[in-house]
Amino acid sequence: MTYGEIVLGQFRKRREAVWCLRAFLVILLLATYAPMLALDVPFWTDLPSAPASPWFSALFDTAVFPLAVDAFFNLLMGTLPVLVVLWFLARQRRLKMVLAWAGVHLALFLWILTARDAWRTPVRDYPRLVHEAKASAVFPPIRHHPAKRMSEFTLTKPLSPGKLQPGATAPPPELHPYYILGSDNLGNDVLTRLLYGARISLTIGILAVAIDIAIGVTLGALAGYLGGVVDDALMLVAQAVMVIPVLFLILFLMSVVEKPSIYTIVLVIALVGWPSIMRLVRGEFLRQRELDYVTAARALGLKDRRVMFRHIVPNTLAPVFVSATFGIAGVVLIESTLAFLGIGDPGAPSWGQILRIGYENNIMGRHLIWAGGLAIFALVLVVNVVGEALRDALDPKLRR
Numbered sequence: 423m424t425y426g427e428i429v430l431g432q433f434r435k436r437r438e439a440v441w442c443l444r445a446f447l448v449i450l451l452l453a454t455y456a457p458m459l460a461l462d463v464p465f466w467t468d469l470p471s472a473p474a475s476p477w478f479s480a481l482f483d484t485a486v487f488p489l490a491v492d493a494f495f496n497l498l499m500g501t502l503p504v505l506v507v508l509w510f511l512a513r514q515r516r517l518k519m520v521l522a523w524a525g526v527h528l529a530l531f532l533w534i535l536t537a538r539d540a541w542r543t544p545v546r547d548y549p550r551l552v553h554e555a556k557a558s559a560v561f562p563p564i565r566h567h568p569a570k571r572m573s574e575f576t577l578t579k580p581l582s583p584g585k586l587q588p589g590a591t592a593p594p595p596e597l598h599p600y601y602i603l604g605s606d607n608l609g610n611d612v613l614t615r616l617l618y619g620a621r622i623s624l625t626i627g628i629l630a631v632a633i634d635i636a637i638g639v640t641l642g643a644l645a646g647y648l649g650g651v652v653d654d655a656l657m658l659v660a661q662a663v664m665v666i667p668v669l670f671l672i673l674f675l676m677s678v679v680e681k682p683s684i685y686t687i688v689l690v691i692a693l694v695g696w697p698s699i700m701r702l703v704r705g706e707f708l709r710q711r712e713l714d715y716v717t718a719a720r721a722l723g724l725k726d727r728r729v730m731f732r733h734i735v736p737n738t739l740a741p742v743f744v745s746a747t748f749g750i751a752g753v754v755l756i757e758s759t760l761a762f763l764g765i766g767d768p769g770a771p772s773w774g775q776i777l778r779i780g781y782e783n784n785i786m787g788r789h790l791i792w793a794g795g796l797a798i799f800a801l802v803l804v805v806n807v808v809g810e811a812l813r814d815a816l817d818p819k820l821r822r
Contacts, residue, residue, distance in 0.1 A: 436815075442808050446804045446805065446808060449800070449801060452617055454495050454502060456617040456620075457480075457496060457499070459562055459564055460564035461477065461562045461565075462547075462567045463480045463561075464477060464559035464560055464561045467557055467560070468558050469552055481496040483541055483543055486545075486567075488769065491621050494531050497527065497530055498527070501526070501530070505523045508523060550593075564611065564614055568618035569769065569771060571610065575590070575605060579789060581601075582604070583598055583599065584599040584600070584609060585605075619770075620773075620797070622684065626754070627750040627757070628750060633688070634746075635699060638696040638702070639700075639703050641700045642702065642703025642707060644730075646711065648726075660700050664698070672760070675690045676765050682760075682766060683767045687767065695749060699745055699749075702741055710737055743812065747806075747812060751802045751809070754805075755798070761773070761778065773798050777795060777798075
């Protein structure tokens with residue numbers, strides 16, 4: 423029995439963790455396939471002077487999806503089934519298959535980013551055009567866009583048609599929106615923004631933690647293996663970052679940014695999150711470098727770089743992965759806090775924005791507080807439970 427099979431067996435003993443992992447996969451799938459569930463662009467239509475399937479052409483159209491995050495997830499809708507097929511076909515080389523798939527996906531995504539500006543088309547209100555032309559069309563189940571403002575409507579309670587602003591002209595009954603989880607003060611559908619907001623939370627959480635791991639593992643390896651002046655200097659920098667309260671440091675860094683975006687949020691959070699991983703890796707290196715296999719590698723004349731990153735680093739990644747799962751939950755909370763305070767990306771449908779709008783509208787916005795709060799709570803809960811079970815599975819001393 424391999425080490426991976428032992429860890430998997432220990433993880434499966436925690437039933438609540440298995441269900442939370444399934445819940446996390448459901449959240450990921452809902453975020454990935456959000457355009458199939460909620461969008462105001464039809465799958466098919468016989469509208470004159472329009473493509474037969476505007477939905478496909480809209481996936482990488484910057485007029486419909488201006489954020490690069492949406493382009494990544496829209497591409498993932500097509501490549502994810504390929505990964506599932508490869509996973510079940512590949513028995514012995516699953517890791518290589520996953521890495522190859524990730525490389526192809528990333529290459530396609532980068533190509534789309536360079537070419538999608540040329541695919542931009544004029545913005546069309548397809549529900550109105552289809553209604554006026556009396557054409558046929560098949561729309562997603564929720565006919566709403568996550569960022570298209572319907573300013574003639576105001577806060578609407580769940581399970582009710584849109585509530586008009588005072589003095590606004592009502593649209594035809596066929597175009598009057600219906601809100602399952604209600605709307606915000608700009609007529610945005612809350613359920614749609616929850617689906618697309620999951621993309622923002624997952625992207626910021628995973629990217630920020632990935633950068634933290636890259637920085638923390640590199641600096642921790644250098645500090646733990648080389649020691650001496652290098653160790654002292656790197657630990658001094660890490661401690662200087664850690665003594666400052668994280669939220670206040672992030673708020674300060676965000677205040678000097680002219681136009682906050684998803685990418686600046688990721689970089690700012692990553693700049694303050696690496697010291698904990700660096701100290702964890704450093705401690706593991708201090709223990710590992712005295713073991714026999716490291717002494718043997720040195721005796722064979724291997725270079726320090728090869729000993730560090732080829733032999734020691736793989737043996738220190740288990741606690742790093744555990745720390746990364748808890749880190750994702752922490753980053754989601756930080757991003758939601760920034761959005762709640764109004765210093766996040768204004769063009770991104772963040773769960774923190776939903777909370778802020780609900781708070782500003784007091785009693786009328788209680789459904790926004792419940793929706794945004796429960797979404798944040800659910801994602802943080804499942805990630806933390808999975809991280810705790812993974813920690814117990816990887817550390818024999820913590821197994822019950």
